[in-house]
Amino acid sequence: MTPNLQAATFAGTERISVTLKKPSPTIVLNAAEIEFDKVTIKSGAVTQEARVSLDPTKEQATFTVDRPVPAGTADINIQYRGILNDQLRGLYLSKANNRRYAVTQLEATDARRMFPSFDEPAYKATFSLTATIDQGDHAISNGAVISDSPGPGAGKHTVKFDTTPKMSTYLVALAVGDFECQSGSADNIPIRICSTPDKKGQTGVALEAAEAILRYYDKYYAVKYPFKKLDVVAVPDFAAGAMENTAAIFYRETLLLADPKSVSGAARTQIGVVLAHEMAHQWFGDLVTMRWWDDIWLNEGFANWMETKPLKAWKPEWHMELSEVRSNQSAMTLDSLKTTRPIRAEAWTPAEIGELFDQIAYEKGAAVLRMIEAWVGEEPFRQGVNAYIERFKYGNARAEDFWGTLTKVTGKPVDKVMAGFVDRPGVPLVNASVTCNGSAGSIAVSQDAPSTASATAAGQPSASWTIPVCVRTPGQPSTCTEVASAAASIRENSCPAWVMANAGARGYYRVVYSPEMIRALARAVDALAPSERIALLSDEWALVRAGRHDIGAFMDLAQGFRTERTPAVLNTLLDRLASIGEALATDASRASYRAWVGSLLKPALTEMGWTPRTGETDEQKEVRAALVSALGDSARDPETIQSARGMIQAHLDSNQPVDPTLLNAIVGVAAIGGDAALYDRYRARSKQASDPEEHYRYLYGLADFSDPALVRRTLDYIVGPEVRSQDTALFLARLLLNPDARRLAWELLQARWDDLQKKTGQVFGSPLLISSLGQFCDTNTRSEIERFFATHKVPEAERTLQQALERISTCSELAAAQSAKLAEWLQGKAPAAGARREVEEQ
Numbered sequence: 001m002t003p004n005l006q007a008a009t010f011a012g013t014e015r016i017s018v019t020l021k022k023p024s025p026t027i028v029l030n031a032a033e034i035e036f037d038k039v040t041i042k043s044g045a046v047t048q049e050a051r052v053s054l055d056p057t058k059e060q061a062t063f064t065v066d067r068p069v070p071a072g073t074a075d076i077n078i079q080y081r082g083i084l085n086d087q088l089r090g091l092y093l094s095k096a097n098n099r100r101y102a103v104t105q106l107e108a109t110d111a112r113r114m115f116p117s118f119d120e121p122a123y124k125a126t127f128s129l130t131a132t133i134d135q136g137d138h139a140i141s142n143g144a145v146i147s148d149s150p151g152p153g154a155g156k157h158t159v160k161f162d163t164t165p166k167m168s169t170y171l172v173a174l175a176v177g178d179f180e181c182q183s184g185s186a187d188n189i190p191i192r193i194c195s196t197p198d199k200k201g202q203t204g205v206a207l208e209a210a211e212a213i214l215r216y217y218d219k220y221y222a223v224k225y226p227f228k229k230l231d232v233v234a235v236p237d238f239a240a241g242a243m244e245n246t247a248a249i250f251y252r253e254t255l256l257l258a259d260p261k262s263v264s265g266a267a268r269t270q271i272g273v274v275l276a277h278e279m280a281h282q283w284f285g286d287l288v289t290m291r292w293w294d295d296i297w298l299n300e301g302f303a304n305w306m307e308t309k310p311l312k313a314w315k316p317e318w319h320m321e322l323s324e325v326r327s328n329q330s331a332m333t334l335d336s337l338k339t340t341r342p343i344r345a346e347a348w349t350p351a352e353i354g355e356l357f358d359q360i361a362y363e364k365g366a367a368v369l370r371m372i373e374a375w376v377g378e379e380p381f382r383q384g385v386n387a388y389i390e391r392f393k394y395g396n397a398r399a400e401d402f403w404g405t406l407t408k409v410t411g412k413p414v415d416k417v418m419a420g421f422v423d424r425p426g427v428p429l430v431n432a433s434v435t436c437n438g439s440a441g442s443i444a445v446s447q448d449a450p451s452t453a454s455a456t457a458a459g460q461p462s463a464s465w466t467i468p469v470c471v472r473t474p475g476q477p478s479t480c481t482e483v484a485s486a487a488a489s490i491r492e493n494s495c496p497a498w499v500m501a502n503a504g505a506r507g508y509y510r511v512v513y514s515p516e517m518i519r520a521l522a523r524a525v526d527a528l529a530p531s532e533r534i535a536l537l538s539d540e541w542a543l544v545r546a547g548r549h550d551i552g553a554f555m556d557l558a559q560g561f562r563t564e565r566t567p568a569v570l571n572t573l574l575d576r577l578a579s580i581g582e583a584l585a586t587d588a589s590r591a592s593y594r595a596w597v598g599s600l601l602k603p604a605l606t607e608m609g610w611t612p613r614t615g616e617t618d619e620q621k622e623v624r625a626a627l628v629s630a631l632g633d634s635a636r637d638p639e640t641i642q643s644a645r646g647m648i649q650a651h652l653d654s655n656q657p658v659d660p661t662l663l664n665a666i667v668g669v670a671a672i673g674g675d676a677a678l679y680d681r682y683r684a685r686s687k688q689a690s691d692p693e694e695h696y697r698y699l700y701g702l703a704d705f706s707d708p709a710l711v712r713r714t715l716d717y718i719v720g721p722e723v724r725s726q727d728t729a730l731f732l733a734r735l736l737l738n739p740d741a742r743r744l745a746w747e748l749l750q751a752r753w754d755d756l757q758k759k760t761g762q763v764f765g766s767p768l769l770i771s772s773l774g775q776f777c778d779t780n781t782r783s784e785i786e787r788f789f790a791t792h793k794v795p796e797a798e799r800t801l802q803q804a805l806e807r808i809s810t811c812s813e814l815a816a817a818q819s820a821k822l823a824e825w826l827q828g829k830a831p832a833a834g835a836r837r838e839v840e841e842q
C-alpha cells in the first residue's frame with residue numbers, strides 16, 4: 001500500500017493466492033471505488049493478462065482470461081489505485097493539528113474499498129501487508145513491524161508487517177500518520193496505546209485497563225491471547241465507537257483518552273467497558289467469526305456479554321452487574337415493538353448488513369447469554385464457551401454451533417431455550433401468582449399469550465418460548481424452573497410475604513404481578529437486590545406502556561424509591577420520570593408534576609449537599625449528579641437551576657474547581673433557559689479543551705440551550721466545518737433529546753437534510769439520527785416524519801425508521817390513555833400550599 005496523504009489517494013499492489021476447485025475463465029472479487037491498472041492470473045508456468053469489468057451496484061469486479069484457469073492453485077496479481085475518502089470508511093483521510101492521517105474502518109463491507117478481495121467473513125485468509133509512507137509518519141497494522149527501511153524514493157520509508165493468522169477481510173487494519181504510543185504489557189504480550197502526539201499524556205488510564213483486562217481474559221479463556229501484540233489507536237476521525245481489528249483496535253478519541261487528573265468516574269468506566277468489549281472480540285469475532293452477517297450477534301452479543309466480567313473482577317465498585325441489568329432492560333424496550341427483529345435476521349445488501357448492528361445484536365444477544373449462564377451455572381457455561389472456541393478457532397461458526405456445544409458440555413437443553421430466543425422476536429411475559437393454604441404457599445408461573453411481535457412475525461409458530469424462570473422469596477435462595485407452554489409451580493414451606501419472579505434480574509422476560517403482589521414488593525423494596533429493583537421498576541413501566549396497568553400503580557411504586565441511593569437504580573427511576581413528564585404531563589398538570597418530582601428528590605440533594613465530602617465514593621458523586629440533573633430537567637426546580645448556573649459561572653470565570661461528575665450535570669442544567677452569553681462561553685471552552693471529556697462536555701452542552709436563536713446557531717454549527725463529521729449525528733441526537741428544542745430541531749433538520757446526509761456519512765450516523773426522532777409523541781409530527789422519509793430514502797435505516805414511527809404512535813396512545821389518570825393521581829398528592837406558591841411564581 002502506498003498512500004499519498006496530500007493528494008488523498010493511494011496505490012496498491014496485491015497478490016491473492018487462490019485454489020480453484022474447477023477450471024474457470026472468470027474470477028469475481030469485491031471492489032468499490034477502485035481503478036484497475038493491470039491484472040494478471042498465473043497458474044503453473046502460465047501467466048495471462050485479465051480483462052476487468054466492473055459492476056458498481058454489486059461492488060464487484062470480474063476478471064476474464066482467454067484460456068480458463070485450470071483447477072488447482074493460482075495467483076492473482078493486481079495493480080490498482082483508490083481514493084482516501086472523507087466518508088470514514090474503507091481507507092480514509094483524517095485530519096488533526098494540520099497533519100493528515102490515513103486510517104481503515106472496513107467492517108462490515110468496506111475492505112473492498114481498500115483492496116480488491118473476497119470480502120465476506122467466511123473467506124478467511126492470512127494477510128501480509130507492506131506500507132510505503134512519508135518520512136516522519138508511523139504505520140500500525142495487525143501484525144508487528146518486522147522491517148522498516150528507507151525509500152523507495154526520497155522522503156519515504158517502507159514498513160513491512162508480520163503475516164497475520166487466518167482472519168476475515170473486515171478485520172484488516174492500517175493507520176498511517178505521526179502517531180505516538182505508550183507501551184506496557186500483560187502476560188508477555190506487548191500492549192501500546194497510541195494517539196496523536198499532543199494527546200500522548202492521556203493514554204495512561206486506558207493502558208492500565210488494557211493490562212488488567214488481558215490478564216483476566218487469559219485466565220478465563222482456555223486459548224490464551226492468540227495474537228503476538230496488541231495496539232490500540234485513538235484516531236482523530238472515526239465513525240463507530242471503536243473497531244476490534246485483529247491486534248490493532250481503532251477508536252474514536254473520547255472513548256480511549258482521558259486526562260488522568262480530571263477524568264470523571266463515568267468516563268473512566270466507559271474507557272474500561274469499551275476496551276473490554278473490543279478485547280473480548282479478539283476471541284469472539286476475530287478468532288471465531290460468524291459465518292455470515294445474519295449471526296453478527298455471535299460477535300456483538302458475546303462481546304457485550306463478556307465486557308463486564310474483567311471489570312467486575314478488577315473494579316467491583318463499578319457495579320457492572322447493574323449496568324448489565326440496565327442494558328437488558330433497554331433491549332427489552334426495543335424488543336417490545338412490533339417492528340423489532342429476531343436476533344438472527346436475514347441481510348444481504350451492505351445497507352441491510354449495516355442495520356443489523358443494533359441493540360438486538362448487542363444487548364439482547366448479551367442478555368440471552370447472561371440468562372443461560374445464570375441458569376446452567378458460570379463454570380459449566382465457561383467450559384462450553386471454551387469448547388466452542390477450541391473447536392472453531394481461526395474458522396467460522398453459526399448460532400447452532402454455539403448452542404450445540406453448550407448443550408453437549410452442560411447436559412442441559414440449552415439448544416431448546418436459545419433457539420427460541422435467537423429466532424423468535426419479542427419479549428416473553430411471565431404471569432406470577434401466589435396462593436397460600438394455611439402455612440404453605442405455592443407460586444405459579446406461566447407464559448402470557450405470545451406478544452404481538454412474535455405472533456405476527458412471518459413464518460414464526462406462535463408456540464411458547466422455553467424460559468428459565470428463577471423465583472426468590474424472603475430469606476430463601478432462588479429456585480429456577482423451565483417454563484414452556486404449561487404453567488409451573490414452586491412450593492414454599494410458608495406463605496411468602498413477597499415474591500420476586502426474576503431473581504437477580506437475570507431473565508430475559510417481563511413479569512406481570514397481581515396488584516397485591518406489586519404492593520407487597522413496594523413495601524419490601526429494601527429487601528430486594530438493586531438489580532431486582534431495576535427489573536421491578538422497568539417491568540411495571542413496561543406494563544403501563546402496554547396498557548395493562550395504570551400510571552397510578554407506577555407512581556405509587558416510584559414513591560417507594562425516595563430513599564434510593566444506588567446510582568443505577570436511581571437513574572432507572574429518573575429516566576422513567578423524565579419520560580412521564582414529557583409524555584403524560586399536560587399544560588394543566590405540568591406544574592404539579594414538576595412539584596411532585598421536586599418533593600420526591602429535593603430532600604435527598606439537601607441531605608447530600610452540593611460539595612463532595614472527603615472520602616466520598618464515585619457512587620455518591622453519581623447520585624448527587626443524577627439528582628441535580630433531574631431536579632433541573634424533570635422538576636425544573638428554580639433553586640437547583642440557579643445554583644448550577646452560579647457554580648458554572650464561577651468555574652468558567654476563575655476556574656473554581658468542581659467535581660468532574662457534578663460538572664457534567666451542571667453544564668446541562670445551567671443551559672436550561674441559558675442566554676447567548678453563556679452559550680458563547682460553552683463554545684469557547686469546548687474549543688480550548690485539550691482532553692476529550694472537557695471538549696464534549698461543553699460542545700454537547702450547547703444542545704441543552706432552548707432559545708430558538710441559539711438552537712438555530714447550534715444547527716448551523718453542526719452542519720458547518722468546525723464540528724467533525726464523526727460527531728454530527730451524536731450532537732444532533734443530543735439536540736433532539738432536549739424537549740424544548742426538539743420541534744425546531746426537526747424543522748431545521750428537514751431544511752438542511754442534504755448537507756446533513758453528506759456530513760453524517762451513512763453507516764452509523766443515519767440510524768442514530770432517525771432513531772432520535774422516535775422521541776416525538778404526537779401523531780402530526782409522526783405523519784411529517786413518515787412523509788419526509790418517503791421522499792428522502794435512507795436504506796441503511798429502514799427498520800430504524802419504522803421503529804421510530806411505532807414509538808411515536810405508542811407514546812401518543814399512552815398519553816391519550818394515561819394523561820388524565822396522571823393528573824388525577826397528582827391531585828391526590830397535591831403539595832403543601834407553600835410549595836405550590838413557589839411553583840406558580842416561576
Ligand SMILES: [Zn+2]
Pocket residue numbers: 244277278281299300303
Ligand atoms: Zn463490538
